[in-house]
Amino acid sequence: MSIIIALAGNPNCGKTTLFNEITGARQHVGNWPGVTVERKDGVYKKDKNVTILDLPGTYSLSPYSAEEIIARDCIVKERPDAVINIVDGTSIERNLYLTLQVIETRIPTVVAMNMMDEVESRGDKIDCGKLAKILGVPVVPIVARSGKGLDELMKAAVSVANAKQKPNRLEVFDKNLTDAIHGVADILGDAEDEENQWKAIKLVENDEIIGKTVPADKKAAVDALVQAANKNAGGDAEAQIADYRYQYISKLVKECVRKSLKGSRETTSDKLDKILTNRILALPIFAVIMYILFACTFSENFLFIPGLPSPGQWLAGVVETVWGIFQEAVVGLAEGIGASEWAVGLVSSCLDGIGAVAGFLPLVLVLFLLMSFLEDSGYMARVAFVMDRIFRHFGLSGRSFIPMLMGFGCSVPALMASRTLESDKDRKITMMITPFMSCGAKLPIYLMFATTLFVDSNQTLVVFSIYMLGIVVAIIGALLLNKFAFAAETSNFIMELPQYRIPTLRSVLIHAWEKVKGFAIKAGTVIFASTVLIWFLSSFNLSGMCDMEESFLASFGNAIKWIFAPLGWADWRASVGVVTGWIAKENIVATFGQLFGGVSDEAVEAIMAGEEALPAISEVFTKVSAYSYMAFNLLCMPCFAAVGAIKREMGSWKWTLRAIAFQMCTAYVVALIINLVGNLIF
Amino acid sequence: MTLREMKPGQQGKVTSIGSAGTMKRRIMDMGVTPGVEIKVIKVAPLGDPIEVNVRGYELSLRKDEAAQIQVQQ
Numbered sequence: 001m002s003i004i005i006a007l008a009g010n011p012n013c014g015k016t017t018l019f020n021e022i023t024g025a026r027q028h029v030g031n032w033p034g035v036t037v038e039r040k041d042g043v044y045k046k047d048k049n050v051t052i053l054d055l056p057g058t059y060s061l062s063p064y065s066a067e068e069i070i071a072r073d074c075i076v077k078e079r080p081d082a083v084i085n086i087v088d089g090t091s092i093e094r095n096l097y098l099t100l101q102v103i104e105t106r107i108p109t110v111v112a113m114n115m116m117d118e119v120e121s122r123g124d125k126i127d128c129g130k131l132a133k134i135l136g137v138p139v140v141p142i143v144a145r146s147g148k149g150l151d152e153l154m155k156a157a158v159s160v161a162n163a164k165q166k167p168n169r170l171e172v173f174d175k176n177l178t179d180a181i182h183g184v185a186d187i188l189g190d191a192e193d194e195e196n197q198w199k200a201i202k203l204v205e206n207d208e209i210i211g212k213t214v215p216a217d218k219k220a221a222v223d224a225l226v227q228a229a230n231k232n233a234g235g236d237a238e239a240q241i242a243d244y245r246y247q248y249i250s251k252l253v254k255e256c257v258r259k260s261l262k263g264s265r266e267t268t269s270d271k272l273d274k275i276l277t278n279r280i281l282a283l284p285i286f287a288v289i290m291y292i293l294f295a296c297t298f299s300e301n302f303l304f305i306p307g308l309p310s311p312g313q314w315l316a317g318v319v320e321t322v323w324g325i326f327q328e329a330v331v332g333l334a335e336g337i338g339a340s341e342w343a344v345g346l347v348s349s350c351l352d353g354i355g356a357v358a359g360f361l362p363l364v365l366v367l368f369l370l371m372s373f374l375e376d377s378g379y380m381a382r383v384a385f386v387m388d389r390i391f392r393h394f395g396l397s398g399r400s401f402i403p404m405l406m407g408f409g410c411s412v413p414a415l416m417a418s419r420t421l422e423s424d425k426d427r428k429i430t431m432m433i434t435p436f437m438s439c440g441a442k443l444p445i446y447l448m449f450a451t452t453l454f455v456d457s458n459q460t461l462v463v464f465s466i467y468m469l470g471i472v473v474a475i476i477g478a479l480l481l482n483k484f485a486f487a488a489e490t491s492n493f494i495m496e497l498p499q500y501r502i503p504t505l506r507s508v509l510i511h512a513w514e515k516v517k518g519f520a521i522k523a524g525t526v527i528f529a530s531t532v533l534i535w536f537l538s539s540f541n542l543s544g545m546c547d548m549e550e551s552f553l554a555s556f557g558n559a560i561k562w563i564f565a566p567l568g569w570a571d572w573r574a575s576v577g578v579v580t581g582w583i584a585k586e587n588i589v590a591t592f593g594q595l596f597g598g599v600s601d602e603a604v605e606a607i608m609a610g611e612e613a614l615p616a617i618s619e620v621f622t623k624v625s626a627y628s629y630m631a632f633n634l635l636c637m638p639c640f641a642a643v644g645a646i647k648r649e650m651g652s653w654k655w656t657l658r659a660i661a662f663q664m665c666t667a668y669v670v671a672l673i674i675n676l677v678g679n680l681i682f
Numbered sequence: 683m684t685l686r687e688m689k690p691g692q693q694g695k696v697t698s699i700g701s702a703g704t705m706k707r708r709i710m711d712m713g714v715t716p717g718v719e720i721k722v723i724k725v726a727p728l729g730d731p732i733e734v735n736v737r738g739y740e741l742s743l744r745k746d747e748a749a750q751i752q753v754q755q
Contacts, residue, residue: 060711064704091739094713239699242710246718273740282727385742389728392744493731494708494747497740 002049003161004078008071008102009086010095011057012378012498014114018086018144019054020510022154029514031651032056035066036427038419044154053080059094059496061101063209066424075105076198082108082161084153086144089119089126090499092257096249103137103167104201106194108160111139112153117146118499122267123260131256136168145504166194172248177241180204180229187221188214204229205238269378269500277382286386289379290405297367298409298440315362323358327351342545349535353528356584357520360412360641365516367406367413371420372511376503380420381495388493394475395482397421397493400430404474407437408467411642412523414439415649416515422495425486429478431646432659435638436474436666438467441585442634447610448589449626452617466630473635473670477662523644530640534583538576548594553579567632567668568625568675578632584639592617624678628671636667683755685720685734685748693721694753701750709747713737720753 009015019027023042032039037056044050055074056067063069075083085102087095102109113128132139138156142149159165173181185191185200202210204226214222226237233240276285295302297312309317330351334344374380380399387398399421406414414434421427446466450459538553539545548554557572557579564570573595581588586608593604596616606612621629637643637660647656688694696718699706713736714720723733723740731744 062707062711064708091737093737094739097711097713238707239710242707243715246710246713246715277724277727277733279725279727381742385726385731385733386728388744389726389730492705492708492747493742493744494705494712495742496712497733497742 001162002051003081003158004051004053005044005082005084005157005161006053006055006074006080007084007086008055008075008098009057010059010088010098010496012381012496013057013086013088013095014144015054015057015086016511017504017507018084018112018114018142018150019052020507021144021147021150023052027510027514029518031649032066032070034652034654035070035424036419036431036650036655037066037070037424046151046154047158050154050158058098060098061105062205063207069209072105075102075107076195079107081164082110082157084110084112084157086112086114089113089115089124089141090122092126093246093249093253094496096252097245099135100170100172100245100248103135103170105198106166106169108163108165109137109167110153110157110160111135111137112144112149113139113141114144116141116149117143125258125260127256127258131252134252134255135170169197170248173241173244176229176232177204177237177244180225180237183225184222187218187225201241205241206230267499272500273382273497276379277385282386286383289374290402293367293370293374293402294405294409296370297363297406297413310366312363312366315366316359319358319362320355323351323355327355342540345535345539345545346532349532350528352535353531354524356531356641357524357527357644360410361516361520363410364413364416364519365512367417368512368515369508371402371417372508373503375420375511376501376507378498378500381497384422384493384495385497392493394478396429396478397423397426400426403430403434404437407434407439410439410441411435411437411638412519412645415642415645416519418649428650428655428659429481429486431649432481432662433474433477435642435663436470436477436635438470438634439585439638441639444586444589444608444610445581445633446630448592448607448614448617449621449630451607451610452613452615453621453623453626455613457623462627466627466634469631469670470634473666477666481662518648519645522648523641526644526647527640530643531583534580538580548576548591564632566675567671568628568679569621571620574620574629578636581633582637582640582643584641585633588633624675624682627678628675631674632667632671634667635663635670637663683753685722685751685753686732686745688722688753688755690722690724692755693719694755696720696751697754698752699750700752705747705750709743709751712741713739714741714751720751 007015007019019040019042022044024045026045027040027042030039031037040054042052044052055071058068058071061068061072083102085099087099099111113126119126128139128141138160140149140153140156142153181200181204182191184203185196188196188199190196199210203222230237275281296310299310300313302308302310327348331344331348334347383401384398387401391398391400402420403414403417406417411434415431418427418430418434421430446463450462454462537556538548538551541550541552553576554572557575561570561572561575564575573592576595577588577591580591589608590604592614593599593607596614603612607614643656643660646659647653650656696714696716698716699709699714718736721735723735725732731742732748733740733742
């Protein structure tokens with residue numbers, strides 16, 4: 001018989017480590033519908049009939065964040081056969097708060113008392129037997145990192161699941177609340193039914209979501225009871241319930257946990273934290289760590305040695321070279337067997353599409369090896385702690401710093417890094433504005449215009465100002481999104497700063513691998529399909545294969561060029577450039593090279609590097625319209641690879657399209673302002 | 683006094699948490715309930731947020747949030 005076991009626990013309690021240990025590599029990673037919260041499930045490696053579902057890490061089952069709503073919906077609505085509640089033994093009081101709420105759902109539950117090695121090394125003792133007796137559920141001591149106690153844990157979980165062993169109701173609340181809860185459950189139907197009991201607790205807690213599920217004919221009676229309970233609880237039953245839960249836990253801990261006197265001594269983690277978030281040292285250390293993160297992934301001059309690529313760039317180069325050789329061989333073979341021109345073109349463009357995906361994998365891999373190290377070690381929480389002061393003014397979290405910084409290298413891994421943000425709202429806003437950070441592929445466009453049209457001006461300043469423009473627009477965009485699109489959601493900074501721990505190699509590798517796999521599969525299809533589509537549009541017209549000048553894309557460019565007239569560049573070639581730029585932004589240079597007088601491949605390389613000009617573009621562009629064009633391409637929809645990454649992280653087409661619409665509108669408005677204001681001044 | 687006014691190293695007992703609503707609930711969910719011992723560990727390098735120790739773990743919160751928490755030394 002197959003059973004489903006859900007893992008519930010606080011963030012940083014070792015839940016992911018436990019999940020990796022019991023499922024091995026057989027995992028499936030996706031998103032919960034409509035939110036940017038990761039959904040993971042896997043199969044127990046010692047029994048294929050047991051499915052493990054990893055719930056988002058939460059401190060509570062109150063309905064205030066996407067994570068909490070998902071975790072409780074999954075437990076209450078999908079009713080797994082059992083819940084394993086992982087408790088970090090080193091901060092047992094706060095962790096047991098969730099345990100009490102899991103037991104309230106009356107689903108068969110097992111408590112996994114994790115980090116027992118750390119508890120012991122501190123000299124503390126947790127009496128799991130006594131705890132189990134009082135809570136009425138099995139409590140199994142484990143060390144998830146080393147795998148100790150996991151067999152016993154799984155045996156206990158399978159056995160409570162098979163026996164459908166519901167936990168008993170605990171006497172947590174006072175008479176007023178208990179009576180109110182019982183009364184409300186009675187109105188809802190059978191007062192002994194565990195679902196009614198759970199709903200009744202939530203209703204007394206003033207839970208809005210559950211409040212809406214009460215049938216209209218029962219609403220008045222329920223409201224009356226809840227109001228009376230609130231009055232007796234000093235006006236705030238919700239707060240009193242939280243208070244009683246913690247009072248119950250305090251008693252429990254007093255009976256079952258013996259703290260050693262050593263406990264008040266400084267741990268290694270405390271000492272480390274004194275340095276890492278020290279008033280003077282914190283910012284320099286932070287800057288160095290961020291530099292390492294960026295340089296290892298993107299730098300062309302790694303460790304300040306000119307020409308030495310970083311591990312990420314080096315690997316990307318290897319993949320590109322190998323793929324290039326393979327592609328040439330396949331195309332050569334196709335030509336050799338006399339395949340028609342369009343067939344060769346199709347094969348070549350398909351290989352381009354796959355190559356476009358493959359080229360990003362090394363960057364994703366390297367960045368996520370480092371990111372998972374930062375995340376698992378506990379430093380990521382300190383990034384937020386250090387940067388919060390600045391980012392809160394834009395309505396963002398301090399953790400948005402990392403995706404935005406990485407955006408200067410490449411949007412693809414940067415967008416995927418948004419996963420480390422705490423709230424769904426922050427993740428969405430950060431994903432929408434991260435592409436405004438000017439990535440490496442956009443630089444050749446600026447260089448082309450700077451060397452051609454801004455010869456007599458300060459070219460460095462022109463390019464630099466575009467980068468600054470991206471940052472400014474990102475900040476304004478974040479403020480506007482916060483004010484209008486996500487107005488209902490408040491942000492706070494009530495966050496745990498976990499103990500520093502050395503991450504296990506296994507968990508870092510699994511995490512990085514998941515990211516690479518997720519990008520290759522979920523984003524890969526989007527990238528592949530769009531690359532082939534643009535190839536088709538740019539090499540065909542109604543009579544068959546043709547040059548780009550006569551293709552569907554050229555007709556399309558002609559048809560839509562009027563849209564861009566207010567921006568100062570109503571030219572079909574400029575419109576076509578925008579479209580080919582979506583395959584990869586640097587393609588705009590190659591497209592212009594071809595459409596403005598057919599320059600050679602070598603010349604295109606030189607233009608990209610800013611060593612040569614492309615004089616023909618001055619027929620179309622003035623300084624002002626060139627600047628407007630650069631701004632438009634900086635801000636409009638990013639390349640398909642980045643769109644694929646947005647789709648993968650957002651987990652929904654609706655939000656992906658919203659992000660694209662937001663970026664297109666922003667690009668249009670900003671370019672319009674530049675053109676209007678620019679023409680007034682110059 | 684409020685938690686906001688406490689200096690790093692100072693310790694006290696929470697007496698009440700102001701303004702009902704999401705934030706109050708969040709603070710209480712994290713273990714800051716009336717009667718609990720709370721100690722200010724440090725202030726972030728840029729002056730905000732602050733780090734406190736409560737129920738045996740480290741919690742960070744903004745000064746505006748700390749201003750809602752009444753503490754008795």
